[in-house]
């Protein structure tokens with residue numbers, strides 16, 4: 001299974017409410033099990049939202065908020081979701 005950034009698949013979850021749709025990614029996904037995730041949203045950030053950047057060990061939004069915990073939480077939830085989905089797929093395959 002492949003974990004794909006949702007915005008690359010055309011989901012409007014970027015900070016500005018848009019996406020980064022990538023034809024190559026959509027082509028890649030056609031014949032594979034893929035899970036779309038947006039760790040920023042999964043970490044509790046809204047869309048649209050101020051853009052953020054990593055500064056040292058922190059992630060700071062353009063309006064000065066420390067959103068490090070949101071990014072860490074979103075990454076953890078993404079991994080957890082991937083593990084749950086992989087386990088479900090394994091059960092489906094084993095049941096066939």
Ligand code: SF4
Nearest residue numbers: 005006007014038040
């Ligand atoms: S966190 Fe969301 S908006 Fe940011 S790159 Fe990943 S999928 Fe795209």
